[in-house]
Each structure stands twice: as C-alpha cells, then as structure tokens.
Amino acid sequence: MYLLTIESTCDETAAAVIDENLAVRSAVVASQEKLHERFGGVVPEIASRAHLERMLPVIDETPRRANITVADLDAVAVATTPGLAGSLLVGLAAAKALCVALDVPLLAINHLHAHVYACRIASGVNIFPCVGLIVSGGHTSLYRCSDALDFELLGGTIDDAAGEAFDKVASMLGLGFPGGPVLQRVGASGNPRAFDFPRSFLHDPRLQFSFSGLKTAVRYAIAPPGTPLPAPESLDPQFIADVAASFQEAVADILVAKSLAALRATQSRRLCVGGGVAANGRFRELIQAACAQDGIELHIAPLSLCTDNAVMGAIAMERFKAGLFEPLDLDIAPGLVR
Ligand code: KG4
Ligand code: ZN
Numbered sequence: 283m284y285l286l287t288i289e290s291t292c293d294e295t296a297a298a299v300i301d302e303n304l305a306v307r308s309a310v311v312a313s314q315e316k317l318h319e320r321f322g323g324v325v326p327e328i329a330s331r332a333h334l335e336r337m338l339p340v341i342d343e344t345p346r347r348a349n350i351t352v353a354d355l356d357a358v359a360v361a362t363t364p365g366l367a368g369s370l371l372v373g374l375a376a377a378k379a380l381c382v383a384l385d386v387p388l389l390a391i392n393h394l395h396a397h398v399y400a401c402r403i404a405s406g407v408n409i410f411p412c413v414g415l416i417v418s419g420g421h422t423s424l425y426r427c428s429d430a431l432d433f434e435l436l437g438g439t440i441d442d443a444a445g446e447a448f449d450k451v452a453s454m455l456g457l458g459f460p461g462g463p464v465l466q467r468v469g470a471s472g473n474p475r476a477f478d479f480p481r482s483f484l485h486d487p488r489l490q491f492s493f494s495g496l497k498t499a500v501r502y503a504i505a506p507p508g509t510p511l512p513a514p515e516s517l518d519p520q521f522i523a524d525v526a527a528s529f530q531e532a533v534a535d536i537l538v539a540k541s542l543a544a545l546r547a548t549q550s551r552r553l554c555v556g557g558g559v560a561a562n563g564r565f566r567e568l569i570q571a572a573c574a575q576d577g578i579e580l581h582i583a584p585l586s587l588c589t590d591n592a593v594m595g596a597i598a599m600e601r602f603k604a605g606l607f608e609p610l611d612l613d614i615a616p617g618l619v620r
Contacts, residue, residue, distance in 0.1 A: 283356045285602060286380070287562020287595030288337075290373030291365025291393045292420065293324045295319075295336035298592035299348040299355075300509055308347035308592045312336040315460065322453045323362060324419075330368025333358060335377045344592075350591035353563075357607075359389035359394065359598030363390070363615035364420070370614040378610055387607040389598040393590075394619065395433050401581035401586070402430070409554050409581055413544045417537060417565075418557035418590075419445035422491045423619060424544045427554070428478035430600035435620055436491030436544055444533050446561045447493040450604065451529050453499050453521050465526045466563055472520070472527030477503050479532040484539050489547065492531070493539060500529055508605055534565040538572050545578060552579040561588040 283302035286290040315334045318324045345352050358445065360377035363371060381388045398414035414425040414433065422445075423438040433445070442450075445462060451460025457468060479499050483494040503525055505511050512523075542555055553573060560583055573580040589592060601607075 284348070284350060284354050285499050285596070285599055286341070286343070286358045287391065287592040287598060288357050288358065288373045288377050289370050289393070289590055289592040289595055290333045290337065290592055291361045291368075293332070293370060294590040295331045295333050295340050296590065296592035297340050297344040298595060299344055299350065300593070300596040302598055304599060305597070306403065306593050307342070307350070308533040309591065310340050310347065311343045312340050312555035318569070319459050321470070321515070322459045323449060323551075324366070326366045326368055329366055330372055333369050337372055343375060352380065352425055355380070355384055355386055357387045357389055357599070357602050358384075359391050359595055361391040361393040361595060362610070362612065363392055363618050364614055365393055365614075367614060368617040370616060374612065374614055378612070381610065387602070388610060388612060389606070390594045390608050390612060391598050392620070394421055395425075396581070396594040396597045398425065398427055399430065399552050399596035400542050400556045400583040400591075401554040403593055404584050404587055405581050405594050407549060409552065411550065412552040412554045413541065413548055413561060413582070414552045415537065415541050415544070415553065415555045416557040417444045417559035419443060419449065419557070421557065421619065423618050424489050424540065426550070430597055431606070436547070438619060439491040439493060441492050441494040442497065442533050444491070444493055444537065445557070447497050447533065448559065450497055451525075454501060454504055454511060455525060457518065457522075462559060469530045469564070471482040472523030472525070474531035476524035477528035479528055481532050481536050481572070484536060488603040489535060489540060489541065489544050492594030496529070496532055499524060530562065530564050533559070534562065534568045537565055538568050541569065542572060542576065544553060548581050552581070556583040556588060556594070558589045
C-alpha cells in the first residue's frame with residue numbers, strides 16, 4: 283500500500299511516499315528560502331506562485347524515487363490546516379486532481395499534528411499517549427495527544443510564535459532570514475547571561491506563551507525606546523552574539539518550563555517535540571536535561587524532520603487505516619488551530 287503525502291502549508295513544496303508499515307519510500311522537498319530571503323519573511327503571494335511552479339515536478343519526482351509510478355498509489359494525503367491560504371490551495375488542488383485521475387481516496391493532514399508525528403516516524407516506536415509541543419515559524423502549541431487521531435489543544439501563544447520571534451530578532455540584528463539557524467550560529471560565541479530578557483508566563487500555571495514582550499525587550503536592548511534601530515553594520519559583533527545567546531536562552535527556558543507544566547497538568551510522562559524551532563541546539567540541550575532529570579521520555583524530531591516536510595504527513599496513514607476519507611469538496615482551513 284502506497285500513500286502519497288503532500289505538504290505546501292508555508293514555503294516548502296514537499297511530497298513523500300509512505301508504505302503501510304510507515305516506512306518512508308521517498309521524500310522530496312523544494313525549498314523557497316532564497317525567494318523570501320530578501321524580504322526578511324515569507325511573502326504569501328510569492329509562496330503560492332512558487333508552489334504552483336514546483337508542485338507538479340515534486341509530485342512527479344517523488345514516486346519515481348520510490349521506484350513506483352503514480353498508478354501504484356493507493357491514497358493521497360494533503361495538509362489542509364493551518365497555513366497560508368494560497369499555499370494550502372495549491373497542495374489541495376493537486377491532491378484532488380490526483381485522486382480523481384487515479385480514483386483513490388483523499389486524506390487530510392493537520393500540519394501541527396503532523397509535526398508531532400515526525401517523532402513517531404523518526405523513532406519507529408509508538409509515541410502515544412504524549413504531550414506534543416510544536417514550535418515553528420507560525421505556531422507555538424501544546425497538545426494532549428491521546429493517539430494519532432485524538433489531539434486536544436492545551437494552549438498556545440497569545441501573540442507571536444517562537445520562530446517568528448527568532449526571525450524578527452535576526453532581522454533587527456541584520457542577520458537575514460530565516461533567523462533561527464543564523465541566531466544559533468552567531469549566539470554560539472555570545473554570553474547567554476549578558477542580557478536578562480523577560481520570560482513571559484514562566485511561573486504562570488496557564489499553558490500559554492507570549493513572545494512579543496521578549497521581542498520588544500531585544501529591540502530596546504539594541505536601541506532605547508524612541509530611538510531608531512542602528513544600521514546592523516554599526517553593531518559590535520560581540521554585542522550581536524550576546525543578544526543572540528541571551529534571546530535564545532530566554533526562548534529555550536520558556537519552552538522547557540511550559541512543556542514541563544503541560545506534562546504535569548496532563549499527568550503525562552512522555553513529551554514529543556517538533557517544528558522548526560525544535561532544531562535549536564540550546565533548546566534541545568535544555569529540554570533533554572530537564573526530561574532526564576524528571577524521568578520523562580523525550581522524543582524530539584531529528585533536524586531533517588523539524589522544518590516543514592511531507593514525511594511527517596505519514597500521520598495520514600492512521601486516517602487511512604481508520605477509513606477517515608475526505609469528500610472531494612474538502613476545503614482548506616488556513617487559520618484554524620485545533
Ligand atoms: O516548522 P517550520 O519549518 O515552518 C513553519 O511551519 O513555520 O519552522 C520555521 C521556523 C522559522 O521561524 C525558523 O527561524 C525556525 O523555524 N528555525 C529555528 C532553527 N531552525 C529553524 N529556530 C531556532 N533555531 C534553529 N536552529
Ligand atoms: Zn510547520
């Protein structure tokens with residue numbers, strides 16, 4: 283049995299072929315990073331146009347790499363929520379067209395649930411029940427995951443996502459886009475205690491995040507209120523490194539504290555973490571240490587499955603096995619987080 287999964291929620295056009303044993307037969311990702319770089323963030327209109335150009339070549343290439351043809355596919359799954367509307371539409375239209383042409387069932391993928399499922403694919407073992415933490419460019423969310431088909435949203439950010447904060451802070455420091463990897467690189471030679479940046483809701487029992495105050499604190503560390511941001515070239519490299527390290531430390535502290543709070547609240551002993559920010563080295567260190575200390579079983583997606591990919595769409599195999607097929611008038615749900 284072969285399932286084709288399609289991912290186009292943001293700025294990666296991706297597809298994968300997954301078999302009934304959840305083995306990844308092939309996976310292709312066409313990144314658009316270069317197209318958005320000079321804008322310092324993903325431009326939705328550029329993203330959807332780029333998906334249009336890349337979608338068919340990617341869908342063509344993926345079964346080929348699995349040594350099958352599209353005629354061998356038994357089902358097609360596509361991420362329909364959440365994401366950028368134009369981007370989601372390209373993936374959904376492609377998936378529907380394949381389903382009609384091949385006369386195979388259509389399956390829907392919740393992109394955030396899929397980020398958690400990346401841990402299932404990577405580990406090869408059952409990960410349910412668990413607490414799921416998704417930290418990406420668009421979302422910072424905690425879930426109670428009873429099984430692959432039963433996710434309950436416990437809380438999320440009330441303003442910016444953690445990844446968005448990484449991207450904005452990098453932009454203020456003139457480091458380019460995406461901000462996470464470069465901030466991590468630059469921060470490696472900085473002092474994480476140089477600035478005492480705020481950690482919102484750290485001791486608040488509510489399972490929610492806020493990163494906008496942290497972003498503002500970084501802004502004011504670079505230039506006091508009422509003064510414009512200096513040209514990045516004029517900033518001292520050690521100052522940039524210290525801001526990057528201190529900012530990263532604050533984000534990591536928050537993510538660790540809230541994960542532990544969610545584990546306590548749900549009396550869960552297993553944590554699964556995914557999303558682009560889960561690639562952050564300092565966060566990985568701190569969450570590993572915290573889980574080891576508390577005897578929590580930790581699954582954290584490998585770097586290749588942290589950022590957007592279609593492999594994690596293998597979660598749709600669980601829907602296939604449960605017969606949860608979608609009608610061909612299925613729509614996207616760009617802003618829905620559930
Ligand atoms: O999951 P993802 O690829 O896309 C969304 O669904 O949003 O996450 C992208 C985000 C970006 O904000 C990027 O800056 C961040 O993940 N990111 C990182 C790292 N690598 C990527 N943040 C911190 N440290 C990293 N090493
Ligand atoms: Zn994502």
